[in-house]
Amino acid sequence: MLDESVRTTRLLEARAQAVELFTEVSARGLIAPGKRERTVSDEVRDLAHDLFGTTRYWHKRIVRCGANTLRPYEDNPPDRVIGADDIAFVDFGPIFEQWEADFGRTYVLGDDAARLRLRDALPGLFAEGRRFFDSHPELTAARLYAEIDRLARDSGWELGGWHAGHLVGEFPHERLKDALVHSYITPGNDLPLRRRDSSGRVCHWILEIHLIDRRGGFGGFYEDLLDL
16 A cells, blocks of 8 residues: 555646646637537547646546536536537546546636626635635535535525535545445535545545536536645
8 A cells, every 4th residue: 555645645746737737728728619518528638648648537528518517427418519608617537647636627708797707706615615624624525515515505506416526546446336425525425534445545535516507507617636
């Protein structure tokens, strides 16, 4: 078993590469009107390969725009064309040298105030979730989900998925059927987030927030490391 300091370093390195990848996505204007979601997904995939030699992802690559931003991860909505006054989010789980990263950000094309408000609120809500985690040493996954849900509702939105994050680590991370609920930040997981997994490794977590403006017909997404 790897020393925990090595594991922490590798996870932070993987995150840094994900940040660099998304920075380049913005700098190169890959999310642009007239492109299909699948085209953007392929372009981000190719960019990750060019920058880091990445060839594997531990979950399906997601680029969604317009009404598709309302749909939960499990759905596979029809491929859409990004509009000139649209909202889109990207959710990628690249594997960097056997270490998982999971990163998601939201982009607004145009100047629609409601879409911009949602996009700009996401990092702040994430930060509030992290502060709640930091200030509650015995926090359970279910309690953190409830807090993220409260924060979303108090701001006039709702959560778009059945969970608000998951374990992250060496690839492949724990996916045993009997342990599924205990791998997620979700109602029903009453285990503390600060614990060790079945192999004795310290658990590290991704916090992901999928907000929905049901009246407006769009959503947004933000995802990053929670505990490191």
